[in-house]
Amino acid sequence: MPDKNTLFDAVVIGVSAGGLNALKVLCQHLPKNFLLPILIVQHQLQTEDDFLVQHLEKHCVIKVKLAVSTQCIEAATVYVSAAGYHLLVEEDKCLALSVDSPVNYSIPSIDVLFDSASDVYGQYLLGIILTGGSADGSRGLAHIVERGGHALVQSPEDADVDVMPIAAIKAVTAVNAAKLNVLSLAEIAIFLKELAPHER
Amino acid sequence: MNNLKEIENFEIDCFLQAIHLRFGYDFSDYAKASLKRRIQYRLQQDGLNHISELIPRVLHDEAFFKRFLNDMSITVTEMFRTPLMFKSLRENIVDKLKTYPRINIWHVGCATGEEVYSMAILLHEEGLLEKTRIYATDYNRHSLELAQKGIFALQRMKNYNQAYQLAGGSSSFTDYYSAKYDGAKMKSFLKKRITFAHHNLISDQGFAQMHLIMCRNVLIYFNQQLQNRVLTMLGQSLLQRGFLIIGDKESLEFSPLLDEFDAIDAKLKMFQKRLVFNAG
Numbered sequence: 001m002p003d004k005n006t007l008f009d010a011v012v013i014g015v016s017a018g019g020l021n022a023l024k025v026l027c028q029h030l031p032k033n034f035l036l037p038i039l040i041v042q043h044q045l046q047t048e049d050d051f052l053v054q055h056l057e058k059h060c061v062i063k064v065k066l067a068v069s070t071q072c073i074e075a076a077t078v079y080v081s082a083a084g085y086h087l088l089v090e091e092d093k094c095l096a097l098s099v100d101s102p103v104n105y106s107i108p109s110i111d112v113l114f115d116s117a118s119d120v121y122g123q124y125l126l127g128i129i130l131t132g133g134s135a136d137g138s139r140g141l142a143h144i145v146e147r148g149g150h151a152l153v154q155s156p157e158d159a160d161v162d163v164m165p166i167a168a169i170k171a172v173t174a175v176n177a178a179k180l181n182v183l184s185l186a187e188i189a190i191f192l193k194e195l196a197p198h199e200r
Numbered sequence: 201m202n203n204l205k206e207i208e209n210f211e212i213d214c215f216l217q218a219i220h221l222r223f224g225y226d227f228s229d230y231a232k233a234s235l236k237r238r239i240q241y242r243l244q245q246d247g248l249n250h251i252s253e254l255i256p257r258v259l260h261d262e263a264f265f266k267r268f269l270n271d272m273s274i275t276v277t278e279m280f281r282t283p284l285m286f287k288s289l290r291e292n293i294v295d296k297l298k299t300y301p302r303i304n305i306w307h308v309g310c311a312t313g314e315e316v317y318s319m320a321i322l323l324h325e326e327g328l329l330e331k332t333r334i335y336a337t338d339y340n341r342h343s344l345e346l347a348q349k350g351i352f353a354l355q356r357m358k359n360y361n362q363a364y365q366l367a368g369g370s371s372s373f374t375d376y377y378s379a380k381y382d383g384a385k386m387k388s389f390l391k392k393r394i395t396f397a398h399h400n401l402i403s404d405q406g407f408a409q410m411h412l413i414m415c416r417n418v419l420i421y422f423n424q425q426l427q428n429r430v431l432t433m434l435g436q437s438l439l440q441r442g443f444l445i446i447g448d449k450e451s452l453e454f455s456p457l458l459d460e461f462d463a464i465d466a467k468l469k470m471f472q473k474r475l476v477f478n479a480g
Contacts (some may be wrong), residue, residue: 006240066449067449068449068450068451069419069420069425069447069449070451070454071451082449084276084281085420085449086229086234088233088234088237089233090231090232090233091232091233096231096233096234096420097417097449098234098237098275098419098420098421099275099276099277099420099421100234100237100238100274100275100276100278101274101275107276112237115237115297116233119205119233119236122205137469184341186252199466
């Protein structure tokens with residue numbers, strides 16, 4: 001486990017098949033004093049645009065927004081990738097979208113978000129890979145660790161679909177296994193909860 | 201300069217300056233995150249390690265620059281992308297366009313042409329195509345050539361047909377192309393009213409007397425400053441009461457145009473220029 005005093009500035013989450021339920025669980029456990037921004041790439045069909053935002057709003061005590069171009073990242077807000085667009089973070093901590101070619105057959109691609117976010121947040125970034133059926137996100141998660149950030153991966157036994165966790169664990173272990181925790185979804189929820197400032 | 205990120209940013213700046221000086225294309229006000237991805241893609245493709253290694257390439261090898269220019273403008277595009285926007289266009293704008301004897305439409309950053317042909321189909325079905333001139337512009341000549349050919353992958357037609365239906369298509373989508381080998385060639389009557397032209401948003405002037413400007417998912421690649429400059433130019437290219445449509449994840453919120461336009465469809469980012477009475 002990383003030092004509990006380690007401060008993160010942002011959390012990025014990549015998830016694919018099985019994501020609706022996994023994200024719901026994480027959202028339900030976020031405390032209302034959770035301050036970090038959370039950026040999520042969920043692989044989804046083009047037509048499902050606002051669906052995920054509405055789904056998460058029902059379960060989240062903090063704000064949930066659809067990521068749009070040039071919007072600046074605010075504390076205590078969950079940003080959900082728009083279907084059909086890559087999501088990136090600019091140097092000034094504002095969001096950028098692109099309609100560049102799919103990466104790992106995906107648009108949005110988790111790697112694209114993770115790469116750009118780690119360039120901006122460096123060691124202060126927490127990257128999380130949850131259930132999913134592709135290898136997207138594994139390279140990005142390794143990149144986060146290379147830049148000094150920390151990685152959490154849902155344990156393959158706990159995930160609905162284990163392909164994405166297995167690929168992510170392999171990629172991060174090859175870079176720096178000390179920066180990786182493999183946890184159940186419930187444990188990831190607790191990890192996030194403890195990032196909220198403690199009440200005095 | 202003591203960390204990797206600063207060194208890399210410096211390399212990017214030098215590379216962009218080399219392009220600007222050598223070929224006149226100015227990418228310095230592009231949003232950096234996507235730009236960097238595209239540069240890194242070219243780096244990988246050419247088996248190089250550092251962005252600075254691209255500088256001699258771009259200075260001395262014109263074919264390399266063309267490849268890079270292509271990387272810079274490859275985007276995902278499809279016919280009737282965001283079908284509900286085309287539906288809203290039919291329901292909320294077409295009637296207003298019908299009141300004009302002639303109509304000018306500008307597709308900014310038309311890429312390989314999917315959106316332009318979608319528009320031509322819509323105008324045809326609304327009986328407006330014959331009195332419309334469509335200007336389709338892009339800074340990538342290779343994309344323009346493909347757009348002009350109007351041949352799209354046959355396997356995509358099934359999805360396009362669905363989008364066409366959702367967009368309120370009133371006929372059969374298959375009427376608009378002929379299938380040959382693995383390509384679908386758009387019918388030539390759709391092309392008759394389209395002028396494809398090279399235009400660089402960053403260095404060229406705008407057009408005039410436009411009734412409708414489509415500029416979707418072009419601004420997302422620019423920083424706020426360049427977005428504002430381009431939007432101002434697009435605003436000036438429109439007639440009073442002319443229409444501007446941007447991408448549905450884009451915004452006029454932080455631009456000088458916010459006070460000059462009314463939303464026709466706020467969710468789908470369809471706007472109309474306000475009537476301004478000139479004093480004196």
